[in-house]
Amino acid sequence: MTEKLRVLFVDDEPHILRGLRRSMAIMDDQWDMTFCPSGENALEQMAREPAFDVVVSDMRMPGMDGAEFLNIVRSRYPETIRVILSGYAEMESILRTVGPAHIYLAKPSSVEAVYAAISRPIALNRLLSTPALRAVLAGLNNLPSLPDLVLKLENELRSPSCSAKSVAALIDQDLAMMAELLRLTNSAYFSVAGPVTTSLQAVRTIGLETIQALVLQIGIFRQFSDSAAMTPMLEALTDYSLAVARLAEAFAVSMGADQATAKATYCAAMLSQIGLLVLL
Template sequence: MITHTSTPSRLRILLVDDEPLVLDGLRRQFRQLRDRWEVSTAIGGELAIAELRRGAFDVVVSDMRMPGIDGIAVLAAAAEAQPGAVRFILSGYSEREDLLRSLGPAHRWLVKPCDLASLQLLVGRSLELRREISMPEVRQVMERVVPATSLPRAIRDLASDLSAAQPDAGRSLAAITQDPEIGPGMADLAGSLGLMPVGTDPAGGLLALPPGTVRAIALAWHLHRTCNLRNDTAIWRHGLLVSRLARRITAGLPGPEVEMATAAGLLHDCGRLVLTSLDDTNRIALALERRCSPNLEHAERSIFGCDHGLVGAAMLASWGLPDSVVEAVAWHHRPAPGRLDAAMAVHLADALSGAGEAACIDLGLLSVVGLHHRLQEWEAMAQQERQAIEQRHGTSS
């Protein structure tokens, strides 16, 4: 049975579960928001797919464990039929095999129980993220630089573990280190960042790193390989500082949030590599514009119509990375208000890194989310991490 609550010009959401009582509870929660949401419910995967064929939806939220057609299959069908829809998996489980299958079909993996306020916040952020990374200006840059390729299986499996309740890179790294190209390539990049001695066996050296760092290195290696980008060590070293800071800022949050902050921190400026790989005319124009612009992002928007955060985010989204990572990259200079999460942590870490280009920390925003009292602690962390990286590379600020 499929039920509807219908009014024009509202966001359309399809809720899918095999338990009628669960759907009744969700429908009752959304009743207070009927001026903003048009709610449809489907009992089970088969009816959900039928509904997807009949109408368009802005958001699809499906339970994971259902008999027959499960939640990932429902979201895969939604991705094919309605690629612009935001797709969430709702589950009390996070088995690795399910996470591997969900990479791509699911934008977010929500753990039961998920309250309505949190769901609304995350849906709003995902919708805004889709709108921004789909802008024509972003697509034009992507078409010029980033080939339409998917992640290699070994890297896809490694990246999928970012959402796991207990992230473990061991199983995926076994496949990575057996690959004659990927393993040595990742080890070389890690070595250039001072994360492991050059020439170290990839298996042992990479396993000693935080899981989020390993996954980000794999994605960074794939980015260089597929897009033939210049290797800008300064950008990656800055990313390493932001990654280490973001990891410390999120300490105490659930494991997946910490690992996503770690990965997003290293990757947050990857869009700069994409923009600097464009032709000489664009690079010269950007350099000239930068002289009279208040910051790099303003100059980029003047030349390209978008900034490096959105370009990097669009690339990661095209590879099926979770929205928590994608939005942290997209908005690292302008985080969405809400709570301390991967996106907020990467913004704070970037601003605290002393990069010069970073936006100042919004003290009002910190007060709203109740974090202003931790600023002095984070500033001390930033100083420690800066000194550690400078000593590792034998440089000074």
């Protein structure tokens, strides 16, 4: 028999907690659920109970808000999957939760949406063989990017002549930056109508101002800063991924694919080796 998933819900509004308890009751056979009225109370609960697999927190709460609470959870319990549940799509809230939250869900979210969001990272966690590896992946904030490219992107974003095309062209040259931008753009943070599959589409969808805030204020792209001996490995991985991406795009065009499909093929091929970045 599979062990129940331990899920902690945090919200300061009693009627919201009651609603969560009622709507999530259908998961009782699979989830062991706890409901807390504040971040402070949740941290006390986490300190005295067995580890929780997932924490789902409201964003706006008096005292300790969701971003602060999840930051503490990230520090103390790196293996725990962190989900922010919020009815507000304000830029300030988005910027504060990009780091501490793995997943952003908009209120109101159906049971199916919560289940789907939680199930994906949990399925990956269960495939990983050791607690240490699970902790590393769950605690990972972002993947490393080539330092020169990060600096070029930052300079471009500060330039008066900056454009969506020029920014996307730089992001297209880096595995980690492309992956992070597409992940964010396709999340509930931005509620886009359909899947975003290219860097240019992503930049145009969420806007240059948002990209500037994410890169220059929040630092969503991390420069590779480990040993100098590892830098050539990252450069080689990037060169290989770019070559595969260009070949895949050319093949798609030769088969009669339209421009959108060809560009999506480029992105898919570029990201085909993304898992190797975790090892660097």
